[in-house]
Amino acid sequence: MRTPIFLCSICNVSSGSCSEDCAFCSQSAFYEADIQRYKFKSMQEILEEAKYAKAHGAIGFCLVTAGKGLDKKKLEYISEAVKTVKEALPDFENIIACNGTASLEQLKILKEAGATSYNHNLESSREFYPNIVTSHSWDERYQTCLHVKQAGLNLVCGGIFGLGESEADRISFVAAIKSLQPMVVPINFFHPNDALPIKEKPLDIDKALELITYVRHEMPEAIIMVAGGREFTFGARQAEIFGAGANSIVIGNYLTTQGNLPDADIAMIHSLGLGIAKTCHG
16 A cells, blocks of 8 residues: 545635735635635534545545634634534544634634644745735745744645746745645645636646646655645546645535545545545654
8 A cells, every 4th residue: 555645625614705815816805706705604514514524534624714814703713613623523633724824822822722733825936926916925924834833733835836927936936835844735726717817727737747746856754735726727637646746635625616526536546546544644
């Protein structure tokens, strides 16, 4: 049996109407994308999604909110959600919060609530970032990642390829992630939406596989997760991501787009002679 595959599930607990202008994100209120919008899911809905994810082999469960960052109300809500999942599913190993920019103090509160990881992506290189976001800086993102490490949480940090960035941008972007030594690196591939200002064509599949291999080469000890855009970018060639260096995927739906059914992904993994990881530590 070769390296097991780590499965993670996303729970979009607060969707849409974000005040930031990220040109790649359908949740930005700037672009009026046709997506489902709601404030906060109930604790029961979150728990049902957590149970479903765990039943399908996920060891990571990520609580995601739209918006720039944490405020008092959102921090209390995410803390409650973390506690709800941990109390009902105490052996769910990796509860991840993904709630934008955060202070060291806020992250310590999430850790006390039972969160084990925090996901905050750099999205792209420092140099390219002003082309896709103007409402906040790349440096704010990097600082939040440093706060995650200081708070004693596992860092989940990656970003998006296919936004119109250059090869030099990709090298700079990966180097910045590497400098943070994250436990998990989510690699997303841009999924076009007619409402968004970015009109890039999908990356060539071979180029996308090459990028996965490059990230793996640069961060051999990290869990390399292919997340958003997997189905759209790779189509019938999704299985090739594992040979390229990925050892983790998101199962189920993404934030605003549909994913494969978990059973289909699990069948694909087993068909390759690969197992499903039972723990984040191999």
